[in-house]
Amino acid sequence: MTLEFRCSAVGVTDCKSVTKADSAEELLGKVAAHARDVHEVELNQTLINYALTTVKEV
Numbered sequence: 001m002t003l004e005f006r007c008s009a010v011g012v013t014d015c016k017s018v019t020k021a022d023s024a025e026e027l028l029g030k031v032a033a034h035a036r037d038v039h040e041v042e043l044n045q046t047l048i049n050y051a052l053t054t055v056k057e058v
């Protein structure tokens, strides 16, 4: 199972980043690092929950 998250799915339309991982925990870790490094956003629980609603299984 591979999970995929796209910044564009949460409204960051100028970011073409696609993050993939084998588990939700791994995915969230990568997304959190990307959000911090690229968007200077610290994920809180609300953002995590929202992000998870957009995650697709690929």
Ligand SMILES: [Zn+2]
Pocket (backbone or CB within 6 Å): 007, 012, 015, 016, 017, 034, 038, 039
């Ligand atoms: Zn991004």
